[in-house]
Amino acid sequence: MQIIEKKDEFRESLLTWYRREKRDLPWRRTSNPYYIWVSEVMLQQTRVDTVIPYYERFIEQFPTMEALADADENDLLKMWEGLGYYSRARNLQAGVSEVVASYGGKVPENRKDISTLKGVGPYTAGAVLSIAYGVPEHAVDGNVMRVISRLLLIEEDIAIPRTRKIFESVVMDLIDREDPSSFNQGLMELGATICTPNPKCLLCPVRDFCEAFHTGRQQELPVKTKKTKMKVIPVASFAIRNERGEWLLRQRPSKGLLANLWEFPMVELTGDGTPQQILREQYGLESKAHLEVLTFKHIFSHITWEMQSFEARMYEEDVIPEGFRFFTEEEVEALPKPVPVLKIWEEVKGENKHDN
Numbered sequence: 001m002q003i004i005e006k007k008d009e010f011r012e013s014l015l016t017w018y019r020r021e022k023r024d025l026p027w028r029r030t031s032n033p034y035y036i037w038v039s040e041v042m043l044q045q046t047r048v049d050t051v052i053p054y055y056e057r058f059i060e061q062f063p064t065m066e067a068l069a070d071a072d073e074n075d076l077l078k079m080w081e082g083l084g085y086y087s088r089a090r091n092l093q094a095g096v097s098e099v100v101a102s103y104g105g106k107v108p109e110n111r112k113d114i115s116t117l118k119g120v121g122p123y124t125a126g127a128v129l130s131i132a133y134g135v136p137e138h139a140v141d142g143n144v145m146r147v148i149s150r151l152l153l154i155e156e157d158i159a160i161p162r163t164r165k166i167f168e169s170v171v172m173d174l175i176d177r178e179d180p181s182s183f184n185q186g187l188m189e190l191g192a193t194i195c196t197p198n199p200k201c202l203l204c205p206v207r208d209f210c211e212a213f214h215t216g217r218q219q220e221l222p223v224k225t226k227k228t229k230m231k232v233i234p235v236a237s238f239a240i241r242n243e244r245g246e247w248l249l250r251q252r253p254s255k256g257l258l259a260n261l262w263e264f265p266m267v268e269l270t271g272d273g274t275p276q277q278i279l280r281e282q283y284g285l286e287s288k289a290h291l292e293v294l295t296f297k298h299i300f301s302h303i304t305w306e307m308q309s310f311e312a313r314m315y316e317e318d319v320i321p322e323g324f325r326f327f328t329e330e331e332v333e334a335l336p337k338p339v340p341v342l343k344i345w346e347e348v349k350g351e352n353k354h355d356n
Contacts (some may be wrong), residue, residue: 003209011176015207018186033107040127069097077336091119136180138171143191149214149222159225168191235268236275236308239348246326261334283321287312298340309344
């Protein structure tokens, strides 16, 4: 195989390209392991251009690990609001708290110890170790698996967890011992910008070493089996105001989907009856003047909500369901809300200033 026989040339081609072409990203201007850790967690399942403003606000709000460890969860979730996958934020705070409590505020410099921290998997461990500390450790994510599968014509299914070990072994064989940070980031950058699902092979700095390019098989790789069909749940959400213009919300349970975030009354439309009837049956809520606001889909990793949303008025407050309370518009703004609620809120807020 070209790459195995010419490792030095491959490294030189990759590193020269990366140092010349790398994007100027805020987390690439630091070697602070905490900041790099934050960026890697945010970048999981989220686009780079989306992450940049979140990262900058987050570091400004929690500039040290001690600041994040001591943060109120509501403040943490508010800073994460809109990024999704909120368990990432909770795990990050828990992991950082472990570092502060058990390691004197210094992120461990070896894979064994850093991997014991909450939320730190093999990829995050390798990324922090190589980028922050210059330790030659693998950091294999989806981009890297796509690049390596094409370079070496690896046909094992990357959807199977044990396949990752193959790619980790290849990276450890190829990694540049002098600059593992640039090597790992070079592979990631290549996968993100050139060796994409529809690769730009003619722009690739390492195409001379690529088996898939030479055999015309780049579109076939990587091999990845499709996930089982996603469950779709029809849902209705009700932005309900009282006569004082306050909004009715509750905090979701502390465990499970969107834990501890705030939401309007919401019902699953899995039975008979209109959304308003189901709302009445489930919560005993009597609301009037229903106006449809938005219809949209919200996709989680395992389910999709088909959302209908309504704005409504409540004139009698004798029966407020357990766990719900009314908030002023300013108070609602300050609450951490999931993306579906944010979408509805952006449509309805300020409305009470214009009616009556």
